[in-house]
Amino acid sequence: MDYIDPHIHMVSRTTDDYATLARMGCVAMSEPAFWAGFDRRSVDGFRDYFHQLTDVEPKRAAQFGIQHFTWLCINAKEAENVSLSRDVIAMIPEFIECPNVLGIGEIGLNKNTKNEATVFLEHLELAIKYDQQILIHTPHLEDKYQGTRMILDMLCDDSRIDRSRVLVDHVEEHTIGEVLDRGFWAGMTLYPVTKCTPDRAADMIERYSGERLLANSAGDWGPSKPTAVPDLIFEMRRRGHDESLARKVVYDNPIEFFSQSRNFSFVPRDSGSESDS
Amino acid sequence: MRAASQILTESFLDVRAKLLEVAATLDRIDRSADEEESLSPAAQGQREQVDAAIQILLSQGPDRAERLQKLFSRDYDSSWRQDMKL
Numbered sequence: 001m002d003y004i005d006p007h008i009h010m011v012s013r014t015t016d017d018y019a020t021l022a023r024m025g026c027v028a029m030s031e032p033a034f035w036a037g038f039d040r041r042s043v044d045g046f047r048d049y050f051h052q053l054t055d056v057e058p059k060r061a062a063q064f065g066i067q068h069f070t071w072l073c074i075n076a077k078e079a080e081n082v083s084l085s086r087d088v089i090a091m092i093p094e095f096i097e098c099p100n101v102l103g104i105g106e107i108g109l110n111k112n113t114k115n116e117a118t119v120f121l122e123h124l125e126l127a128i129k130y131d132q133q134i135l136i137h138t139p140h141l142e143d144k145y146q147g148t149r150m151i152l153d154m155l156c157d158d159s160r161i162d163r164s165r166v167l168v169d170h171v172e173e174h175t176i177g178e179v180l181d182r183g184f185w186a187g188m189t190l191y192p193v194t195k196c197t198p199d200r201a202a203d204m205i206e207r208y209s210g211e212r213l214l215a216n217s218a219g220d221w222g223p224s225k226p227t228a229v230p231d232l233i234f235e236m237r238r239r240g241h242d243e244s245l246a247r248k249v250v251y252d253n254p255i256e257f258f259s260q261s262r263n264f265s266f267v268p269r270d271s272g273s274e275s276d277s
Numbered sequence: 278m279r280a281a282s283q284i285l286t287e288s289f290l291d292v293r294a295k296l297l298e299v300a301a302t303l304d305r306i307d308r309s310a311d312e313e314e315s316l317s318p319a320a321q322g323q324r325e326q327v328d329a330a331i332q333i334l335l336s337q338g339p340d341r342a343e344r345l346q347k348l349f350s351r352d353y354d355s356s357w358r359q360d361m362k363l
Contacts, residue, residue: 112351114361114362114363117361117363118363121363141349142349142350142351143350143351144346144350145346145347145350145351145353146350146351146352146353149353149355150353150357153355153357153358172346173340173342173343173346174343174346174347174350200342203342239279240279
């Protein structure tokens with residue numbers, strides 16, 4: 001089954017992973033800007049990173065027939081540095097018209113501090129100004145419930161935000177209901193220990209019929225499994241579900257959500273057209 | 278939709294393995310503590326959370342996973358914006 005991974009950090013993966021993902025059916029991916037494992041010290045560090053996201057990674061992906069899209073921001077962890085964050089936010093427009101940029105992300109909260117919330121709100125202003133979609137990072141572990149509620153408060157307090165153009169990622173059992181009830185899209189992250197498993201994601205798909213749900217691997221520099229989305233497809237089959245339900249979550253829904261970005265130039269494998277990326 | 282018996286039979290070995298991990302961890306904690314030692318306040322808090330989590334597992338209801346998640350979560354206060362002056 002062809003699938004799209006809507007949240008994966010390929011800057012931290014070797015080219016071998018692109019080869020493996022292509023063989024497992026990945027036809028496109030979306031890579032949000034994230035924390036690299038260390039705090040960057042200058043806006044130029046982010047400028048180089050955005051060059052990697054908008055130029056280097058699409059070329060690397062294209063070698064294996066994978067279409068690569070990306071999102072731009074300063075992530076929630078580094079957002080604690082408000083001064084640097086403002087410099088990065090001011091620089092983002094340099095890259096916003098790059099052909100593979102889908103929007104602003106992954107913005108959110110980390111430890112749910114005032115500085116993080118301040119920078120989050122300034123990212124929202126940027127997204128609104130440039131009419132961009134938004135991809136949200138919700139915090140990990142014990143911070144997730146509180147942080148998700150705070151994020152939803154900020155999004156819902158602003159009537160300019162079109163909730164149908166916002167993806168709230170890393171949902172779990174205690175946050176998915178609130179996200180979907182308030183009209184946002186929800187992403188389930190199949191990441192060992194700190195997030196969700198394919199089995200629990202399949203449970204949530206069954207409970208919510210796959211509506212406005214996406215699943216991703218968030219493969220990164222930590223202990224992660226970039227092939228986790230095929231694991232979910234396998235689990236859905238093992239439970240006896242129609243292929244259409246798994247396909248809805250791993251292919252149709254990403255296309256429907258990302259098609260709201262003017263730069264989503266995805267070409268399906270069987271369209272007979274050459275990919276632009 | 279699979280029958281309850283089918284789900285239990287298919288999941289049994291996996292659940293058994295995960296429960297054994299929890300049991301072995303609790304045993305490991307007890308073995309490492311000498312008779313005089315008590316847990317640090319932070320560790321005691323974690324132990325109480327684990328005990329409360331086990332009680333949730335023993336309870337009835339379709340939302341054990343959600344209740345377990347909230348047990349391990351920081352509280353949400355709707356007045357956070359006023360508190361942070363944002």
